Each structure stands twice: as structure tokens, then as C-alpha cells.
Amino acid sequence: MDLRDDPTIPLQIDGFAKKHFATHKKGLLRRKVPVEKMLQWSKESLKLPLLALDKNAHRDALKIFKIIQRIMGDRPRVRGSTAVEDIQWVLERGLQQPELRDEIYVQLCKQVTANPSRQGWELLSVVCVTFPSSKNFEDYLKCFIQQHFNEPDSIDVMATHCYKKLLRIINTGPKGKAPTFGEIEHAKAAAFNPTVFGESLDVIMEMQAKDFPGLPIPRILAFLAEGILDLNGQQSEGIFRVPGDADFVTNLKLRIEKDNYDLAGITDPNVPASLLKFWLRDLADPLIPGDFYRECISTSEDAASALAIIDRLPTVNRQVAEYIIGFLQVFARPECSQRTKMTIDNLAMVFAPNFLRCPTSSLTQIFENTRHEQAFVKTLILHMKCSPIGKQSTT
Known part of the structure; x- marks a missing residue:
């Protein structure tokens, strides 16, 4: 206004x-x-x-x-x-x-x-x-x-x-x-040097369109997800739950803001994992737009309805959601969760706030909706058919 x-x-x-x-x-x-x-x-x-x-x-x-x-x-x-x-x-x-x-x-x-x-x-x-x-x-x-x-x-x-x-x-x-x-x-x-943090997905995609015209998802998402896998995050106990060293996370964020997509000197997968969660949480608009929030909550355990919601999302939101769910499915495999101690419920609990943002400021309502948000993400992990996560052209 x-x-x-x-x-x-x-x-x-x-x-x-x-x-x-x-x-x-x-x-x-x-x-x-x-x-x-x-x-x-x-x-x-x-x-x-x-x-x-x-x-x-x-x-x-x-x-x-x-x-x-x-x-x-x-x-x-x-x-x-x-x-x-x-x-x-x-x-x-x-x-x-x-x-x-x-x-x-x-x-x-x-x-x-x-x-x-x-x-x-x-x-x-x-x-x-x-x-x-x-x-x-x-x-x-x-x-x-x-x-x-x-x-x-x-x-x-x-x-x-x-x-x-x-x-x-x-x-x-x-x-x-x-x-x-x-x-x-x-x-x-920052006014003259746009950043991939705190912006909308549309703006981020516009920023990378010239240098990465064929990349269907934000470059930072592919970079961090692949970095977690390259650092053997799927063998790291508590991955996504255990925070990375704050100084290393800040340093990596500053590198990316300077267009330096490089994990040199970083050996802990919790560092890119922490930054991935921050990037999602810091998006100007939630990954699943607020217009869909009530529907997500009310159909959180209905697989057909949940998948139909994802299909109706704006194109970039849908592609990002599908990529992240496919990425989380790697960690949901029994042989992986046995090592990381991160079950599907754990993964859903950690990532639900990065998918959905409760529109109310009522603490009672936020607390009540939390279990439905987690159930919605769990339903996606269990039932969405995603392409295998592969290397994207991010360099």
C-alpha cells in the first residue's frame, strides 16, 4: 500500500x-x-x-x-x-x-x-x-x-x-x-547488489536467468543440496537437526552473496544444511503460498489432495517443492535414516516450517497447526514421485 x-x-x-x-x-x-x-x-x-x-x-x-x-x-x-x-x-x-x-x-x-x-x-x-x-x-x-x-x-x-x-x-x-x-x-x-537471500523465488530466478537460463530451480538450492550430499550428509547423525558452526554458516552465506559458490574449507555437511534451511525460511514469500495454507492444513494426511495442491502451485514453487521432496526422500531411505537417526517424522518436523507459514499470530493456533503442517510434509515425502536428485549445472 x-x-x-x-x-x-x-x-x-x-x-x-x-x-x-x-x-x-x-x-x-x-x-x-x-x-x-x-x-x-x-x-x-x-x-x-x-x-x-x-x-x-x-x-x-x-x-x-x-x-x-x-x-x-x-x-x-x-x-x-x-x-x-x-x-x-x-x-x-x-x-x-x-x-x-x-x-x-x-x-x-x-x-x-x-x-x-x-x-x-x-x-x-x-x-x-x-x-x-x-x-x-x-x-x-x-x-x-x-x-x-x-x-x-x-x-x-x-x-x-x-x-x-x-x-x-x-x-x-x-x-x-x-x-x-x-x-x-x-x-x-545490498540496494545495488541483489542477493538470493530474503527475496521471492520469482526474483531469484530472474537474477540467474542470464547466466543459467536452463536451470529450473534456484542455483543456490541445487548448490547447497548437492554440497550436503558431497559431504556425506546422508551418513551424518542428526543432519538437518544439528546446527552447523555459526561462523562457517555466515561465511558460506557471504560467499554466495558475492556469487562465490564454493565449499572450499567446509567439511561438515551441517553447514550447508543449516544454510539451506535458512534460505528457505528467509524467502520473501513462503514456498507454498499463503493462499494454499488452509487447504494444506485441512487435507494434510490425504495423499491425493496434498499432491494435487503441489500440482497447482506456480511453476517455480512447484519445481522447488518437488526438488526438495526428492532430496528429502534420499534421507528417508531406511539405510540412510538408520545412520542419521532422522526418520520421516523427524524430517517432516524440521522442514514443515520451511514449506508452510501459519498466517496467524495466535500462539495457540500456531501450536495447533504445527502437527498438521508436519503431517502435510510427511505425506509428500511418503507419496510424491520425484525424479532422482542429480547434478545440476550450477557452475
Whole structure:
């Protein structure tokens, strides 16, 4: 929805500002600073947070603004510090202190307003993949970003990218930990360097169409699945259940984001297995579109109905689902599950959240639907006739 066309948004924003923005005064007569003036790029320090925060949060809020200025080049850098370290510190504050998230966002809104530099938008790009704003601030933030969709000097590209990532993080919630230095650097440049993570299957297929026109599934899917098999994942106890080393998983993700599809130095099949699950879970839209969710739940143990649903999926979704089920059938073979201790039930339990996403936020409903989601995936593993998994042309 384009909030710029909603005539009630200015009133909502004005109401938000009156309710949540702190009162700033300036000059000998201590005149009140208008909100529109307060929210403009400045090289001056803040005397108060921009939002009405608890006094215990004031010190951190003011420090965050100074560091944002330092990141953007508006304040001298402390010897020995780096911009990426500063960015990580700001992200950690937002993750550890949720009450500061809106303040961080509004400080960035201020510092990109009437500012010719792109650095603020780069920082906003990183924040938008790390944690969301509060519900109260969502419409304000969405409208602010949309107002820059037609800006020159590539700001439009960055604003559109930030908006997409903001919508995504609103749905998924904050990350469990701050991004690594490598992830931060990638996120800063992501608006101009599309990634195969967090996008829709259609977008991913468009990205690879020129170099891999004959590949019917995303290159990353074939690469990771074949990597698991090449590393003897079918003999690894707890495969798909045991997580891979976090540093190795992050490193492999960064390699792929740089178009380096290479498992050099990786010997543990749990590393590509963990990244495969992450890639599926991180798709912008679920593998089985939400329109099919209720039908999947209600016919979860009916083989004919479950297979008919797969046949009706969009072409790329169907091809990906068939490939993954065929891949899981390799691990469902008795001689394989005896070694991995991963039964069909175990496989279905692990992969169900990567196939289906419950559309409700009700924990009771999510818990109730879980067994049906698992039953649906189990039914597919047991009854779908899939082609043998073979090497795809991914290099």
C-alpha cells in the first residue's frame, strides 16, 4: 500500500509527533523548535532524545546520535575506531534495548533529510534488516521512506530497498544477534547488489536467468543440496537437526552473496544444511503460498489432495517443492535414516516450517497447526514421485 496516497496519513503523523516527540527548545527565549525543523540533518549534538523516552534511556539515545553522526562523517572519528564497529554497536543497542528502536529510526530519518550524502541511507539499509520499529511508529516510517521513492542520485533505489526490507523485518521480527562485520558491509551495498537471500523465488530466478537460463530451480538450492550430499550428509547423525558452526554458516552465506559458490574449507555437511534451511525460511514469500495454507492444513494426511495442491502451485514453487521432496526422500531411505537417526517424522518436523507459514499470530493456533503442517510434509515425502536428485549445472 502506498501511504503517500492516503489523505489520513499526514493527520496520523502529526498525531504521532504530538504524542511521542520530545519538546525541543532553542535560543535565549527558549522557543519551541517545530517538528519539521527538528527533523532535518544537523551536525550539532542533540540536547534531548527526539522521542519522549524514559530518562534512563536518555544517555544511550544521545550517544547513539553522536555515533550516527560519526558514521555519516558529520563528527570526527575516534582514533582506532571504524565505521563498521560503530554500526554494529548501534545495532546491538537496538536489539538489546527495544525502547531505543524508534529513536534510532527517527534519528536516521532526521539525518537523511536535506542531506546530500547517501551514508544515512546505507545505515538505514542495515537497520531495516536487523530490527523493526514499534507498531506505533510503523506508518510514520513507511510514509517517510515512500516520500523518497522519486529522489535523484540513487536515493530512490535505496529508499525502495529499505522499504522492502522494512516490510520484511516487520513480519519476521528482530534478529537474534547483531550482524557480523561482513554482513553489515553487504547490507550497506545490498540496494545495488541483489542477493538470493530474503527475496521471492520469482526474483531469484530472474537474477540467474542470464547466466543459467536452463536451470529450473534456484542455483543456490541445487548448490547447497548437492554440497550436503558431497559431504556425506546422508551418513551424518542428526543432519538437518544439528546446527552447523555459526561462523562457517555466515561465511558460506557471504560467499554466495558475492556469487562465490564454493565449499572450499567446509567439511561438515551441517553447514550447508543449516544454510539451506535458512534460505528457505528467509524467502520473501513462503514456498507454498499463503493462499494454499488452509487447504494444506485441512487435507494434510490425504495423499491425493496434498499432491494435487503441489500440482497447482506456480511453476517455480512447484519445481522447488518437488526438488526438495526428492532430496528429502534420499534421507528417508531406511539405510540412510538408520545412520542419521532422522526418520520421516523427524524430517517432516524440521522442514514443515520451511514449506508452510501459519498466517496467524495466535500462539495457540500456531501450536495447533504445527502437527498438521508436519503431517502435510510427511505425506509428500511418503507419496510424491520425484525424479532422482542429480547434478545440476550450477557452475
